[in-house]
Amino acid sequence: MGENPFTPSFGEVPLHLAGRAETIRLFQRAFDSGNRRPELTTIFSGARGTGKTALMAYLADCADRSGWIAVRTTALPGMMEDIEIQLRRKAAHLLGDQAKVSIGSIGIPDLLSVEVRQTAPASSNWRSRMEDMLDQLSASDTGVVMVVDEVDPSLDEMVQTAAVYQQFVVDKRKVALLMAGLPHNVSSLITNKTVSFLRRANQIHLGPIDDFEIERALSRTMADGHRSVDPRGLSVAADAIAGFPYMLQLVGYHAWEEASGEVVGIEGFQNAIEISRREMNSRVFAATLAELSASDVLFLRAMLVDEGDSAIADVCERLQWSSSQVAQYRRRLMDAGVIGRRARGVVGFELPFFREYLQERFEDEGL
CATH class of the missing domain: 1.10.8 (Helicase, Ruva Protein; domain 3)
Structure with a gap:
């Protein structure tokens, strides 16, 4: 037999992306279309292990094959510089040399040495440098797809990137922005007033597959x-x-x-x-579990009393909390992708086997 064809490692794209055919078809159509389609600004959300990173990596490959240039980064300090550097490298064959050359020093160690350094124009910033590249790429009708994983709403660069992207769209540039993150991070980002336009972005929640x-x-x-x-x-x-x-x-x-x-x-x-x-x-x-607060855990423990899904009214009675307090933690746990709505006033565990995991942990700890 050959090598194991499965990919349980982080970020690897499986040979077959189960249950994503329709999503992939829509994005392929968007990349191939001459018109701007909603999929070009998309936010994916889902709990850990729902395949967000793998799906975005696959879509980035689709974009590359359709003549776009896809640059992938993670929402960390330095992400804007990372996007710029990747774009310069991947689009080098389509870009001219925009940097100016200056002489830094002259010495005579073995007769003569000259230090040459490149400097960007004094007035340039990330937006202007990106616009210069987008201008050059437009000559060949080449678009740029920015793929941002692990969305972090507290990161200034994350918000700045989204805000500048909005201006690119307003200026009718050929750009796309795909982002992915845990539900509570995505929820926090789209409520940020600086990037309120993201509330109108295409949002895809990745849940269980048939x-x-x-x-x-x-x-x-x-x-x-x-x-x-x-x-x-x-x-x-x-x-x-x-x-x-x-x-x-x-x-x-x-x-x-x-x-x-x-x-x-x-x-x-x-x-x-x-x-x-x-x-x-x-x-x-x-x-x-480590990311949940003590009150989050109390809410989940109250749900464990039920063999299946839980009525919010029962959770409220068990905890002796006010309805507003129960609603607050219900929302927190739903945003975290831990629980999901089953019917009006009814929730259930969204992560497979997380109920069993919690039961074992509580029994082992004598809680």
């Missing part, structure tokens, strides 16, 4: 590695994955490793599920 899409992605990826799957094992795997893209890659990866022949059987999938759940605990759930 089981049939999970089964299809698993079987196709296995087939790419020249292995087939036992249909019973495939069904067990899809049920355990519960629509979670990262869990799909984990289960697929470990099922491949467990298999010894050309067919991945039900036992291999069962072993893979156990291994994957342990890894989910350490890689996803522990980090999610």
Whole structure:
């Protein structure tokens, strides 16, 4: 057998992006269209492990293949400079030399040495330098896609980038902005008055994927590695994955490793599920729990009393909180992607297996 075809590592693009075909089709149409389409300004949100980074990486590749130049960065200090440097490198064949050359010093160590340095015009800033490049790229009808991961609303550069992008759009430049982050960070960003236009941006929440899409992605990826799957094992795997893209890659990866022949059987999938759940605990759930406040956790503990979804009225009674206090923490947990609305006045756990993880943690800690 060949190399394991699954990609449970951060940021890697799977061979088959389960459940994203329609989204990809719409973005491909936007990149190929001569008109400006809503998809060119999009914010993706979702809990950890829902495939935000992988999807944006795939869409960046789509943009490159359609003649755009996609530059990818993370919302960290220096992100604006990172965007500029990447664009200069990727578009070097289309850009002229905009820097001025000056002589910094002259010396005679071995007869003669001249230090030459490049300096940007004194009046330039990030926006003007980007505009200069966009002007040159427009000659070849080349657009620029800025892809920003891990949205951080508290980062000044994040807000500045979005604000300048808005001006690019107003000036009818060929630009696109794709951003992704945890729900509460996205929610905070779009409520920032400086970039209020983002409230009208295309917003896509990445939730659970249908089981049939999970089964299809698993079987196709296995087939790419020249292995087939036992249909019973495939069904067990899809049920355990519960629509979670990262869990799909984990289960697929470990099922491949467990298999010894050309067919991945039900036992291999069962072993893979156990291994994957342990890894989910350490890689996803522990980090999610660490970000929650003590009151957030109290809210979740009140939900654990129910075997399934929870009525908000019951949570309110158990906690002896006011309705406004319950509404506040309900919103916080929904923004964090931990719980989701099931019906009017009813919520449930959004992250697969997070309920079981919390129950085990509380039992181990005697809480």
